Amino acid sequence: MARKVKYLPNAPLEVGDKVICIKMDDPYSPVTSGTPGIVKRVSEVFGDKQYNVDWKGGSKLALIDGVDMWRKVVEMNDDEINEGILFFTTKRAILKETKSKKR
Numbered sequence: 001m002a003r004k005v006k007y008l009p010n011a012p013l014e015v016g017d018k019v020i021c022i023k024m025d026d027p028y029s030p031v032t033s034g035t036p037g038i039v040k041r042v043s044e045v046f047g048d049k050q051y052n053v054d055w056k057g058g059s060k061l062a063l064i065d066g067v068d069m070w071r072k073v074v075e076m077n078d079d080e081i082n083e084g085i086l087f088f089t090t091k092r093a094i095l096k097e098t099k100s101k102k103r
Contacts (some may be wrong), residue, residue, distance in 0.1 A: 022069035
């Protein structure tokens with residue numbers, strides 16, 4: 001059975017979810033756009049959801065809901081694909097979305 005991948009923009013995350021960083025609101029962050037990671041912990045700090053992520057490359061910075069941008073990676077089988085719309089993200093689309101959010 002074929003498997004496809006769906007990318008959900010700023011979807012709520014749970015421990016173990018795969019995620020791709022789109023943009024962190026931190027000019028000194030070593031986590032660049034397109035970096036994959038796995039959610040290790042979910043917490044709430046001053047009313048904002050915070051997702052602690054182990055990023056490829058060794059960084060352990062958290063994503064902050066309402067501040068940072070990410071895509072949740074969801075693998076789907078053929079049955080799930082036929083039930084809904086499948087979204088694909090390209091590097092060009094990520095860059096375009098990042099630039100439009102800055103304005």
